[in-house]
Every structure is written in structure tokens, then in C-alpha cells.
Amino acid sequence: MTSEPQPLDENLIREAVEKRHDETLSDLEALVRIPSVSWPAFDPAHVAESAEAIAALVRESGVFDLVDIRRAPIEGGEELGQPAVIARRESRNGRPTVLLYAHHDVQPPGAEAAWESPAFEPTRRNGRLYGRGAADDKAGVMAHLAAIRAVADAAAAEGRELELGIALYIEGEEEWASQSFGNFLRENRELLAADAIIVADSSNWDEDTPGLTVALRGAAAFNLRIDTLDRASHSGMFGGAVPDAMMATVRLLATLWDDDGAVAVEGLRSADLASPDYDEARLREEAGLLEGVSPIGRGEILSRIWAQPSITITGIDATDVANASNTLIPSARVRISARVAPGQDPAEAFAAIKAHLEARAPFGAQLTFEEPGLGQAFLVDTSGWAVEEIRGAMTDGWEKAPVDIGVGGSIPFIAQLVEEFPAAEILVTGVEDPDGRAHSPNESLHLEAFRKAVLSEALFLGRVDARTA
Numbered sequence: 001m002t003s004e005p006q007p008l009d010e011n012l013i014r015e016a017v018e019k020r021h022d023e024t025l026s027d028l029e030a031l032v033r034i035p036s037v038s039w040p041a042f043d044p045a046h047v048a049e050s051a052e053a054i055a056a057l058v059r060e061s062g063v064f065d066l067v068d069i070r071r072a073p074i075e076g077g078e079e080l081g082q083p084a085v086i087a088r089r090e091s092r093n094g095r096p097t098v099l100l101y102a103h104h105d106v107q108p109p110g111a112e113a114a115w116e117s118p119a120f121e122p123t124r125r126n127g128r129l130y131g132r133g134a135a136d137d138k139a140g141v142m143a144h145l146a147a148i149r150a151v152a153d154a155a156a157a158e159g160r161e162l163e164l165g166i167a168l169y170i171e172g173e174e175e176w177a178s179q180s181f182g183n184f185l186r187e188n189r190e191l192l193a194a195d196a197i198i199v200a201d202s203s204n205w206d207e208d209t210p211g212l213t214v215a216l217r218g219a220a221a222f223n224l225r226i227d228t229l230d231r232a233s234h235s236g237m238f239g240g241a242v243p244d245a246m247m248a249t250v251r252l253l254a255t256l257w258d259d260d261g262a263v264a265v266e267g268l269r270s271a272d273l274a275s276p277d278y279d280e281a282r283l284r285e286e287a288g289l290l291e292g293v294s295p296i297g298r299g300e301i302l303s304r305i306w307a308q309p310s311i312t313i314t315g316i317d318a319t320d321v322a323n324a325s326n327t328l329i330p331s332a333r334v335r336i337s338a339r340v341a342p343g344q345d346p347a348e349a350f351a352a353i354k355a356h357l358e359a360r361a362p363f364g365a366q367l368t369f370e371e372p373g374l375g376q377a378f379l380v381d382t383s384g385w386a387v388e389e390i391r392g393a394m395t396d397g398w399e400k401a402p403v404d405i406g407v408g409g410s411i412p413f414i415a416q417l418v419e420e421f422p423a424a425e426i427l428v429t430g431v432e433d434p435d436g437r438a439h440s441p442n443e444s445l446h447l448e449a450f451r452k453a454v455l456s457e458a459l460f461l462g463r464v465d466a467r468t469a
Contacts, residue, residue, distance in 0.1 A: 005095075007466035008154045010396075010459060016153035017146065017455045024146040024454065025129070025447070027057060029122040031104070031138045032131040038082050038105035038176040047172050050104045051083040054170055057145055063152050063166065064089045066191070072184035081180025082172035088191045089166050096469040097165030098461065099194035099424070100148075101417075102140035102201060103174035106133035107439045114441035128444040135445040136438035139431040140200035141170055143450070147457035154462065164465040167192050174201070177373065178413045185420045194424050195469055196386035197417060198457065202430035205276075205403040207446045210394040210456065212387070213428035215273055215306055215406035216414065218340035218377035220350040221314075223370040226252065228363065229330035236326060244328035246318055248365040253334065255360045256311050256353075261296025267352030268309040271341040271379075275302035276403055286434045306406025309349065310339045339408060346374040375412025378428075385467070386425035390460050397456030429453070 035042070036050035051069050059067045064087040071080040082105060091097050109119035109132050117123035122131040133139075148166065155162045169192055173179060185192060205211040226249045233242060258264040278301050283289065297304040304310075315335035319325075340349040350372045361367050380387070382404070394402040407428075417426060431453045437443050 005466040005468060008151060008462040009158060010462060012154035012157050013150050013458050013462050014455065016150035016157075017451070017458055020146060020149055020153070021451060021454075024142055024149075027145070028129070028134070028138060028142040029131075031141065032122040032129075032134050033120055035109075035120045036105050036133070036172070037108050038173045039108055040176070042108065044082065047082045047105055051085055051170075051172055054085045054104055054141060058085060058087050058168060061145065061148055061152060063148055063162065064168070070184070070188065072180040072187050074179040075182060081184070082176070084172045084184060085168065085170040086188055086191055087166075087168040089162075091165030091469070092161070092163040094468045095163040095165060096195040096464055096467055097167060097193070098464055099167040099169060099192055099197040099421075100144040101169050101171070101197060101199045102144055103137045103171040104141055105172050105175050106136070106138070107175050110441050116442055119441075124447070127448060128446055130442060130444045132443055135432045135436040135443055137174070137201050139445045139450055143200055143431050143454050143457055144168065144198075146454040147461055150454070150458040151461045151465065155465075162465055164461065164467075165194070166461075167194050174413070181413045182416050185416060189420060193421060196425045196427060196464070197421065198390075198460075199411065199414060199417075199426065199428045200430060200457075201411060202407055202428045203405070203432040203434065203436070204430060204449060204453070205405055207433045207435070207449045208398075209400050210398045210402040210452070211405040211430065212391060212394065212402045213407050213430070214380040214382060214404045215271070215342045216378040216411055216428070217306070217309075217342065217406075217408055218344065218346040218349070219338065219375035219410040219412060220340055220346040220353065220372050221335070221337040222350065222372035223333060223335055224357065225331060225333045225368040225370075226361075227331045227366040227368070229328060232327040232330050234326065235328050238328060242328055243363040243365070244330070245332040245365070246329045248362045249318075249332045249334065251362045252357060252360060252365065253313060255356070257296075260298055262298050263309045263311050265309075265311070265353055265356045267355070268338075268349055269341055269344045270303075270309065271307040271343045273303065273307040273342070273406055275300055275306060275406065278302045302406065305408040307341055309341050309344075310408070311353070312337045312339075339410065340377055342377040342379045342406075344377065346372075346376060350374065375410045376415030378411065378414045378418075380426065380428070384425040386427055389463055390427050390429070390456075393460035393463065394456045397459055398452045429457070
């Protein structure tokens with residue numbers, strides 16, 4: 001027989017969040033000091049150190065039946081991915097189970113001179129915590145842990161145990177394409193199975209308003225090589241008669257956009273998504289758009305970012321200026337990153353871009369395409385109980401209703417979560433805000449917004465503790 005649900009006293013949850021707030025920030029700062037960059041050129045020992053530190057914090061909570069550090073093979077190989085922290089407590093008396101996801105690896109720091117304070121020395125100023133990973137995504141890790149601590153403290157204050165089930169998955173290679181993610185899910189499926197999944201790796205609408213991410217664009221990224229010559233030739237002797245690879249590259253890439261800067265590739269589709277008001281002034285401030293430089297694209301600004309495709313050239317291999325000589329460049333190589341609107345398969349989008357480029361190769365230039373990295377777009381079904389509960393918890397935690405937002409970036413592994421756990425409701429939340437500058441120098445976390453995010457998740461967990469699955 002299942003017990004009658006008895007909700008936790010939410011005043012006790014609020015008190016626990018406040019009482020533990022300084023401890024939460026101290027733990028976050030300790031994690032930020034660990035340079036857990038998961039890219040191959042960096043020392044993997046730091047990622048292992050970060051996993052150990054988080055596992056210790058999880059064990060100290062006393063909530064879980066199992067806490068472990070595990071690795072899985074990367075897709076298509078035997079090499080193991082970076083270490084992840086996994087934990088689980090089984091539900092009691094028919095309560096639901098919630099899987100909490102975040103990642104503990106971080107981006108490289110970039111140029112040291114661009115940081116106002118050292119990247120891995122957490123620094124508080126102007127109501128924010130600065131440091132690499134302070135927002136993306138060690139704050140997500142600590143939001144989960146702080147919420148768990150709060151509901152456990154509230155239950156203990158009432159003289160009882162939590163009844164909801166909690167699974168925890170703190171990944172160690174999200175910033176390096178989550179290459180072992182699928183295998184990790186399959187190998188640990190029973191430990192990760194849940195009725196609802198919170199992915200704490202997105203952003204809020206602003207520092208005063210929570211956001212629930214309901215749409216993510218997909219991705220199709222690939223390298224393209226352009227060849228016109230079998231060797232470099234003298235530009236004075238042959239220039240004007242022989243097309244060099246850079247000339248062909250510039251002309252070819254320019255066909256990807258129309259005069260407004262909108263994508264001009266036939267076969268790339270847009271989605272029909274509602275968007276809140278967002279003006280050009282806010283775009284300029286948040287994106288750092290220089291004075292005199294105009295926005296690109298057509299339609300509502302957020303529609304361009306959330307619901308329309310985009311194509312960006314993110315890298316180019318050619319002779320650099322320091323080594324330039326009077327020669328025609330025989331070959332160039334570019335990195336093309338396309339964002340795919342929700343509702344379109346990224347493989348279909350890549351095929352459309354490939355066909356477009358092949359049909360427009362200038363002067364018969366030879367094109368070579370490397371296999372693309374594809375990530376599925378994501379649309380949330382907002383009709384379920386978990387969405388209703390998280391919206392209510394956010395409204396009470398922030399004292400302001402959340403805004404349903406789209407994100408121009410991609411979180412490809414969400415499609416894998418949907419595939420592995422099709423019955424689970426997926427809630428994409430976050431601790432970041434538009435000025436958090438994730439991946440950039442001077443990444444930071446707005447401390448008051450973080451406190452509200454922790455309270456919201458704690459209220460959500462407390463309310464799930466009184467539900468029947």
C-alpha cells in the first residue's frame with residue numbers, strides 16, 4: 001500500500017536554501033579552481049580531479065543509495081570518455097524519479113590577458129562570480145546539489161526521509177562533443193531511468209526573470225576543402241588567368257547568404273515559434289555588436305535566432321599573413337557550422353548545404369567534404385505534469401513567471417535522452433543569463449539569479465516528493 005502524499009513544508013525548504021547558501025558558493029568556488037578542460041590538448045587529470053571532488057560532495061549529502069565515477073567508450077571506438085559522476089536513490093511509496101543532469105568539464109580559458117581576473121581563480125565582484133565554469137556548468141552542478149541538500153534538510157527537520165527518487169548524471173565531456181554520452185546512457189540505463197529529467201545547461205531570460213527552454217536548434221558542422229591547383233604558382237606570372245583557391249573559396253562561401261545576410265540555401269527550413277519582445281538595442285548589448293554594424297536576417301530578431309537556420313564560417317586554413325608570398329594558393333579549408341531550425345533533421349540540412357555548394361563551385365573548383373557532426377534539434381512537449389510543476393516552482397522561486405525561450409545553440413545529447421527514455425519529460429533549465437559570457441573570457445554567474453534558480457529547483461523537488469508516479 002502506498003502512503004498518502006504529504007508535501008514538504010516549503011518554508012523549511014526556503015530556510016534550508018538560505019542557510020546553506022554560503023556553503024553552496026564556497027563549494028562552487030572550489031570546483032571552479034579545478035581547470036577541468038576536457039579537450040584533448042589539456043591534462044585529463046584535472047577532469048578526473050573534478051569528478052572526484054563532485055562525487056565527494058554527493059556522498060556527503062547522505063541522500064543516495066549509490067554514488068560512483070564511471071566512464072564509457074566513445075562512439076565508434078574502444079577509448080574511454082572522460083569520467084562522469086553517477087548517483088541514484090530509489091523512490092519510495094510510488095513517488096516519481098527525477099534525473100538531474102549537468103556537466104563538470106569546461107571550455108579552455110582562452111587568452112589570459114583577456115580576463116580581468118584569473119580564469120581559474122573565482123572572483124566575486126559587482127554581484128557576480130567570475131571564472132571559467134562559474135556559470136557553464138559548474139553552477140548547474142551546484143544548483144542540483146544545493147537543491148538536493150535543501151529538500152533533504154527540510155525532510156529531516158520534519159523527522160522523515162525523502163520519498164522521491166533522484167538520479168544524478170554529471171558528465172565530464174560535454175564541451176568536447178559528449179563523445180561517450182550514448183554509450184554511457186546505454187551502459188547505465190537502469191541507474192538513470194526517470195520520469196522527468198532536468199538538464200541544467202541553458203539560460204534564463206535575464207538576471208531577474210527565469211527561462212524554461214522549449215526549443216533548441218540542431219547542428220550540422222563540417223570541414224570543406226577547396227582545390228584549384230596541384231601546386232602554388234607565381235601570382236605575377238599566372239594571376240589573372242588562373243583561379244586560386246582563396247578566390248574560389250570567397251566566391252563560393254558568399255553564395256550561402258543573400259544580401260540581407262539570411263541563409264540562401266534551398267531546402268533549409270524555418271520553424272513556427274512564438275517569441276517574446278526583443279529589440280535591436282538588446283541584441284546589440286548582449287551580442288557586442290559594434291556601432292555602425294547592422295543585424296542580419298529577416299523577421300523578428302528572436303525568430304532569426306531560435307526558429308531560422310544560420311550558417312557561420314568558424315575557421316579557415318590557408319596561408320597566414322605572416323607567411324604570405326606572391327603565390328596563388330592552391331588549396332584552402334574551412335569549417336562550416338550550420339544551425340538547423342527545430343523540426344528539420346540535420347542530415348537533411350547537411351545534404352541541402354552540400355548540394356548547394358557543389359552546384360556553385362566557381363571555375364570548376366574541386367570540393368572535398370568531411371563527414372559532418374550532426375546534432376538533433378529539440379522541441380519540448382509543454383503539456384505534461386513536470387512542465388507545469390517546474391513553471392510553478394520557478395514562479396515561486398523567482399517571484400516572477402518564467403518565459404518560454406528558444407536557444408539558438410544546440411544541445412545534441414538531448415535527442416539521445418529522448419531516444420533512451422522516451423516516456424520521460426525533459427526540462428531544460430539553466431543558471432546563466434545573457435551577460436554570463438559562457439565560453440568567453442570573463443565568464444560569470446549572477447549570484448542572486450543563482451540563488452533563485454536553486455530555490456526553484458528545490459521547490460520543484462519538494463513538490464515531486466508529494467506526487468505519485
